[in-house]
Amino acid sequence: RKKYDYVFTTGGIGPTHDDITTDCVAKAFGVEAKVDENALEKMKAFLDGKELTDPLLKMLHVPEGGELIYSPATKAPGYKIENVFVMAGIPKIMQGMLEGMYDYLEAGDIVKSKSHDIMVGESFFAEELTEIQNQFSNVSVGSYPFSRDGVYGATIVLRSSDDKALASCEKLVLKLISKF
Incomplete structure (x- = not known):
């Protein structure tokens, strides 16, 4: 405490x-x-x-x-x-x-999130996702794996209180997803 x-x-x-x-x-x-x-x-x-x-x-x-x-x-x-x-x-x-x-409770910064599904296993995009995270220290980038109807995928979740950084990071994630 x-x-x-x-x-x-x-x-x-x-x-x-x-x-x-x-x-x-x-x-x-x-x-x-x-x-x-x-x-x-x-x-x-x-x-x-x-x-x-x-x-x-x-x-x-x-x-x-x-x-x-x-x-x-x-x-x-x-x-x-x-x-x-x-x-x-x-x-x-x-x-x-x-x-x-x-x-x-004291109010803090408002944290916004964006999430997008990618329909391949994490090993296919892990390195590029790490590179994206490294470009945005003020955006939290998380990958949460799932299996749907026998297909592996992941939900990529972005969180930040910086709207501009969140939008820029999201563009790179969407570009990554479009490769698959």
Whole structure:
């Protein structure tokens, strides 16, 4: 967590015995995990007099110093502590928690991507793709192999925050693809 601007983790904050993320995060920060009073009040209001079970209480534990992150899809929160964001593992709930994190995150450069398929194996174009990458230090050039209907190919993905460099690199990649 000290090496990175942000650390994101999903899952392991549910009600079962194998949901150990909160205890592990608390241990990593040298603090206790306790039931968060705000989370408890929201859960009680949601339950409207129904029993607040130990498994439900487990989902309300947050490391001391943590700030709650809610999702519209649930009353059980995720949380952030310093630069570590802990979210639910269920995709719909996690996506809702992501919405609640934007205020905590600093905006960076917008990275755009372009992707193109080439219908030959990577060994046929690896050297030329390396040459293209070497010409563009500010463009990430990746090759991701696949097999479709018994034919090998790859998706070449270009990523950059520099529109001009991305466009120039893409022209060379399209020229490479046209050879096959």
